[in-house]
Amino acid sequence: MELRLLSREYSVCRLPAGSTPPAPPPTAELYGVTVTAEEVSVVCAAGDEPSEARVEGGWSALRVAGELDFSLVGILSSLTAPLAEAGVSVLALSTFDTDYLLVRTADLRRASKALEARGHVITGG
Structure with a gap:
């Protein structure tokens, strides 16, 4: 599977329950909002x-290249299993079209090696 490393560094933020979700900046390459009761x-x-x-702060983002059909199974598992084996924590985000993995920038090299050892290709950056 091909993964594209996004060029910017990312942050994961928490706002209190009931907060108005902030609007994304117009130039956002990746911007995710999840609202729960908590x-x-x-x-x-x-x-x-x-x-x-x-x-x-201090996260790097990898995007699964292309569009993924909803009938596909095991995509996240094929990506997160090697990261778990390498001791790399991951935050996964899914969109209608594809999946994103965020790993600590300090762990990016180890994550890349683990993914590439399983046959995944990482481009960009």
């Missing part, structure tokens, strides 16, 4: 964090 989570490029959020 919290509002935002994944955004470093520097675009909501000012009132708890922020965990």
Whole structure:
């Protein structure tokens, strides 16, 4: 599977439950908002964090290249299993078209080696 490394560094942010989700900046390459009864989570490029959020910075993002059909099974498993074996923590985001994996930038080299050892190809950056 081909993965494309996005060029920016990312942050994972937490806002209190009931917060109004912030709008993405117009130039966002990746911007995710998840609203639950317990919290509002935002994944955004470093520097675009909501000012009132708890922020965990230092993440790199890998995008599964192409569009994935909903009938496909095991995509995330084929990516997260080698990362788990390598001791790399991952945050997965799925969209209508594809999946994204965020790994700590400090772990990116180890993550890349683990994925490439399983036959995945990483491009970009």
